Amino acid sequence: xxxxxxxxxxxxxxxxxxxxxxxxxxxxxxxxxxxxxxxxxxxxxxxxxxxxxxxxxxxxxxxxxxxxxxxxxxxxxxxxxxxxxxxxxxxxxxxxxxxxxxxxxxxxxxxxxxxxxxxxxxxxxxxxxxxxxxxxxxxxxxxxxxxxxxxxxxxxxxxxxxxxxxxxxxxxxxxxxxxxxxxxxxxxxxxxxxxxxxxxxxxxxxxxxxxxxxxxxxxxxxxxxxxxxxxxxxxxxxxxxxxxxxxxxxxxxxxxxxxxxxxxxxxxxxxxxxxxxxxxxxxxxxxxxxxxxxxxxxxxxxxxxxxxxxxxxxxxxxxxxxxxxxxxxxxxxxxxxxxxxxxxxxxxxxxxxxxxxxxxxxxxxxxxxxxxxxxxxxxxxxxxxxxxxxxxxxxxxxxx
Ligand SMILES: [Zn+2]
Numbered sequence: 001x002x003x004x005x006x007x008x009x010x011x012x013x014x015x016x017x018x019x020x021x022x023x024x025x026x027x028x029x030x031x032x033x034x035x036x037x038x039x040x041x042x043x044x045x046x047x048x049x050x051x052x053x054x055x056x057x058x059x060x061x062x063x064x065x066x067x068x069x070x071x072x073x074x075x076x077x078x079x080x081x082x083x084x085x086x087x088x089x090x091x092x093x094x095x096x097x098x099x100x101x102x103x104x105x106x107x108x109x110x111x112x113x114x115x116x117x118x119x120x121x122x123x124x125x126x127x128x129x130x131x132x133x134x135x136x137x138x139x140x141x142x143x144x145x146x147x148x149x150x151x152x153x154x155x156x157x158x159x160x161x162x163x164x165x166x167x168x169x170x171x172x173x174x175x176x177x178x179x180x181x182x183x184x185x186x187x188x189x190x191x192x193x194x195x196x197x198x199x200x201x202x203x204x205x206x207x208x209x210x211x212x213x214x215x216x217x218x219x220x221x222x223x224x225x226x227x228x229x230x231x232x233x234x235x236x237x238x239x240x241x242x243x244x245x246x247x248x249x250x251x252x253x254x255x256x257x258x259x260x261x262x263x264x265x266x267x268x269x270x271x272x273x274x275x276x277x278x279x280x281x282x283x284x285x286x287x288x289x290x291x292x293x294x295x296x297x298x299x300x301x302x303x304x305x306x307x308x309x310x311x312x313x314x315x316x317x318x319x320x321x322x323x324x325x326x327x328x329x330x331x332x333x334x335x336x337x338x339x340x341x342x343x344x345x346x347x348x349x350x351x352x353x354x355x356x357x358x359x360x361x362x363x364x365x366x367x368x369x370x371x372x373x374x375x376x377x378x379x380x381x382x383x384x385x386x387x388x389x390x391x392x393x394x395x396x397x398x399x400x
Contacts, residue, residue: 012048013069016040029125031213040214052264072120077112080104082230087345092365095373101380108383111141114216119145122206132208133190135304136165143174156190164386210247211311220251228265235267237374240361242353243273243282244305246312253319270325274360276300283327285317301332302352328360335359336394349384
């Protein structure tokens with residue numbers, strides 16, 4: 001099969017460009033810049049007459065194929081619902097609050113979108129194994145998509161990863177190394193093992209962590225395209241995004257710029273990065289107007305956001321700055337309460353990462369960040385049942 005860029009009518013994809021040294025890289029299986037190890041980003045020719053009409057008549061999760069490097073086979077990811085949240089709307093004092101519910105993805109998380117592309121890229125590059133350090137959800141997704149694509153997966157997870165993540169990595173047939181400690185310990189174990197791989201090893205690893213290839217953040221762009229279409233081709237005023245590695249918020253911002261560039265929608269939203277105050281390197285960088293620095297003593301109940309030195313820290317900070325948004329850090333008790341409040345007021349089961357974004361939205365409303373008629377989207381990254389134990393513990397500590 002010819003490269004995707006040579007298949008007529010499929011995509012306006014041009015190639016990948018290093019965000020550090022601007023070198024361009026061709027091929028469907030790109031990882032990092034061969035010259036400087038910098039992050040690669042997909043580029044497109046957006047002058048080819050793509051507009052909202054291009055997408056309107058299609059229904060699947062990868063229907064924005066002109067804005068993707070290629071379309072993966074997938075197992076039903078994307079096309080997630082945007083759900084009205086009437087009681088939150090009233091409580092926040094804005095025009096409308098909606099929850100973009102990524103729990104509807106195949107393994108129940110937003111990470112499925114990126115891993116669908118990563119698995120396809122790995123197959124096209126001839127690799128046989130998806131390998132990554134992961135806070136948990138990414139490993140579960142990698143195990144699922146590797147299984148589907150006939151690849152192996154190797155996940156390095158910290159001991160604190162959720163029971164569901166560990167169990168389902170096993171259920172999908174993935175290899176898992178549980179590393180005592182936190183995400184950075186898992187990452188160190190991954191890097192050590194990668195160093196030891198002989199050049200002609202039986203196993204060829206394709207790096208599946210965010211920003212180790214251009215595909216994880218690229219795969220999250222459709223979140224924004226879908227929001228715009230659900231809002232009848234208008235841009236929301238604000239999107240509140242929980243931030244760990246930074247891939248999701250970076251992808252949403254890229255998607256927002258592309259949709260404005262092709263004239264599918266007028267304007268872009270303000271993006272708000274929400275993090276737990278026990279690990280908030282992106283929020284701290286936004287507030288100090290500096291580049292992100294590694295967080296020295298990460299400590300939060302939100303394992304999926306406990307990423308002290310995020311690979312996408314700078315793109316996340318730049319996305320927020322360019323959008324005119326802000327950062328917001330919330331404490332663990334508040335974010336657990338907020339996850340329970342969303343469940344109790346709206347019926348939606350959300351992750352504690354979404355609880356972080358919801359608590360952030362309340363804090364932003366208190367700061368008068370929103371106008372009374374604003375449309376505010378809060379991103380739910382994962383199913384609530386992955387975090388049921390910690391939210392319930394919080395309720396029990398209150399005698400409930
Ligand atoms: Zn480079």
